[in-house]
Amino acid sequence: MRIFRLFKIILTFKRYGLFQILTINDKTSRFAGILAFALWFIPQKHKDKSLPVRVKLAFEHLGPVFVKFGQLLSTRPDLIPSNYIAELAHLQSKVRPFDTKLSKQIIENSINKPINEVFSEFIDTPVASASIAQVHRARLAINNHEVAVKVLRPGIAKIIDKDIKVLKLAALVVEKLFSDGKRLRPQEVIDEFETTIHEELDFLQEAANSTELARLHKNDKRIIIPDVYYDYTTKDVIVMEWMNGITISDIPALKAQGIDLEKLSHYGVEIFYTQVFHFGFFHADMHPGNILCSNDGRYIALDFGIVGCLSDEDKRYLAINILAFFNRDYKKVAITHVESGWAPKDTPIEQFENAIRAVCEPIFNKPLAQISFAQVLIKLFQVSRRFGIVVQPQLILLQKTIVNVEGMGRILNPELDLWKTAKPILNKWLREQMGVKGFVRNLKSELPHWSYVLPTIPRNFATALTKLQETSDLNQNYNKLVRDYRRMSGLLAVMVIVLTIILVIKL
Numbered sequence: 001m002r003i004f005r006l007f008k009i010i011l012t013f014k015r016y017g018l019f020q021i022l023t024i025n026d027k028t029s030r031f032a033g034i035l036a037f038a039l040w041f042i043p044q045k046h047k048d049k050s051l052p053v054r055v056k057l058a059f060e061h062l063g064p065v066f067v068k069f070g071q072l073l074s075t076r077p078d079l080i081p082s083n084y085i086a087e088l089a090h091l092q093s094k095v096r097p098f099d100t101k102l103s104k105q106i107i108e109n110s111i112n113k114p115i116n117e118v119f120s121e122f123i124d125t126p127v128a129s130a131s132i133a134q135v136h137r138a139r140l141a142i143n144n145h146e147v148a149v150k151v152l153r154p155g156i157a158k159i160i161d162k163d164i165k166v167l168k169l170a171a172l173v174v175e176k177l178f179s180d181g182k183r184l185r186p187q188e189v190i191d192e193f194e195t196t197i198h199e200e201l202d203f204l205q206e207a208a209n210s211t212e213l214a215r216l217h218k219n220d221k222r223i224i225i226p227d228v229y230y231d232y233t234t235k236d237v238i239v240m241e242w243m244n245g246i247t248i249s250d251i252p253a254l255k256a257q258g259i260d261l262e263k264l265s266h267y268g269v270e271i272f273y274t275q276v277f278h279f280g281f282f283h284a285d286m287h288p289g290n291i292l293c294s295n296d297g298r299y300i301a302l303d304f305g306i307v308g309c310l311s312d313e314d315k316r317y318l319a320i321n322i323l324a325f326f327n328r329d330y331k332k333v334a335i336t337h338v339e340s341g342w343a344p345k346d347t348p349i350e351q352f353e354n355a356i357r358a359v360c361e362p363i364f365n366k367p368l369a370q371i372s373f374a375q376v377l378i379k380l381f382q383v384s385r386r387f388g389i390v391v392q393p394q395l396i397l398l399q400k401t402i403v404n405v406e407g408m409g410r411i412l413n414p415e416l417d418l419w420k421t422a423k424p425i426l427n428k429w430l431r432e433q434m435g436v437k438g439f440v441r442n443l444k445s446e447l448p449h450w451s452y453v454l455p456t457i458p459r460n461f462a463t464a465l466t467k468l469q470e471t472s473d474l475n476q477n478y479n480k481l482v483r484d485y486r487r488m489s490g491l492l493a494v495m496v497i498v499l500t501i502i503l504v505i506k507l
């Protein structure tokens with residue numbers, strides 16, 4: 001079966017004249033020549049259109065996986081030329097909605113109740129039909145609340161698996177045939193794509209992501225996140241609160257409603273940086289299709305199939321880079337990379353520092369309002385890779401999302417100053433992290449752990465000592481351990497005092 005799919009993809013490439021992409025070096029041109037010769041009988045379509053446009057059309061023709069993959073590539077200016085980025089960003093699924101009968105059957109099977117019992121009203125024509133799911137508008141029988149019912153497209157997991165296998169094969173070919181195939185990191189890109197697209201297939205995960213973000217934003221008046229009705233939510237179906245709003249890409253409709261676009265753009269950027277720096281948990285699919293604006297100008301977030309998680313270490317990495325960028329202290333960035341183990345121990349610091357300077361200085365020469373966080377990150381990651389640093393997937397996801405957020409912000413408000421919007425959020429976070437408050441908070445958060453571990457230390461030491469005593473030839477180690485134990489007791493005493501003080505403050 002996979003071979004048929006592969007054949008269909010090759011035919012589509014021929015039909016849309018995409019073998020031209022392969023004419024990069026002698027080896028690849030020969031390969032393209034042989035393929036073209038073997039498929040001479042397939043006529044080419046859209047001869048008058050440019051190559052990036054033809055790539056876009058071919059991806060649309062190849063279906064949901066390619067559309068999603070193209071959308072992902074459009075957020076990787078570090079890998080793909082800008083003329084392709086512009087086209088791929090406009091990729092849209094042209095999948096037909098699936099039969100509503102089938103939709104209802106899936107809902108009944110997964111909720112285990114007849115549709116009429118659960119919903120007092122169910123609108124057959126779907127409000128949206130995308131590559132992975134279809135959304136219906138309905139009303140719950142139990143409370144008359146209006147809901148959106150998102151149903152997983154039947155058979156989608158199989159389609160995805162098949163296409164991912166083909167993409168993996170293509171990645172291998174690209175790496176072997178192109179001289180700078182490795183630089184494009186095709187295998188890495190496909191692996192990441194596979195992870196995110198699989199995550200999107202589990203609606204229970206999506207529902208949990210949505211609830212977690214709603215909890216984190218609980219007192220935030222800028223954003224609305226739909227409630228999930230867990231009684232009717234399964235792996236294949238999500239039932240959630242219906243959101244009335246205008247899609248964020250419909251500028252004329254937003255203007256007609258009298259929405260303050262400048263404010264909305266600030267909300268978007270602020271929400272994103274709050275999620276990144278304060279929560280370490282961010283909505284990683286912030287494209288305009290997933291964002292609405294409520295009638296009173298608030299930001300409505302939808303579709304939490306992809307989220308990113310950042311550890312404190314990741315946040316520190318970002319903060320150091322951003323701060324060092326402000327201070328033009330590139331040596332600090334280089335040294336921290338090595339000290340923290342991100343870069344190999346033998347990284348030539350001066351060369352690394354120079355390379356970072358070379359990417360950052362030109363950006364700094366622009367007015368601040370025009371500086372893009374995405375560009376800074378992309379360039380830094382490029383340098384990192386050159387020096388053997390593997391950029392973590394969650395940071396790549398962050399890069400992708402920043403590209404989305406900046407794009408969205410600037411559509412709403414071309415004057416948007418990204419630094420100005422982000423700086424207060426960053427400063428607040430840094431104050432919290434690096435000041436005394438942060439120190440005390442971190443200590444407090446470690447308290448439960450220490451209250452459990454501390455009392456067991458003396459017993460563990462005593463057990464270890466007895467064991468050592470039993471083996472006479474370990475006398476030397478024994479003496480050393482006794483010395484360490486004495487030193488340790490001093491440390492333990494200090495820790496106990498500190499913990500007591502914290503406990504007193506806490507109580």
Ligand SMILES: Nc1ncnc2c1ncn2[C@@H]1O[C@H](COP(=O)(O)OP(=O)(O)O)[C@@H](O)[C@H]1O
Pocket residue numbers: 127128129130131132133134135148150226240241242243244289290302303304305
């Ligand atoms: N809670 C909701 N209220 C109103 N419309 C919704 C809701 N959830 C989804 N939609 C509509 O359905 C579309 C697709 O839903 P989404 O969750 O983004 O699915 P997909 O993963 O297929 O992109 C959205 O762009 C929006 O128009």
Ligand SMILES: [Mg+2]
Pocket residue numbers: 130289290303
């Ligand atoms: Mg969506």
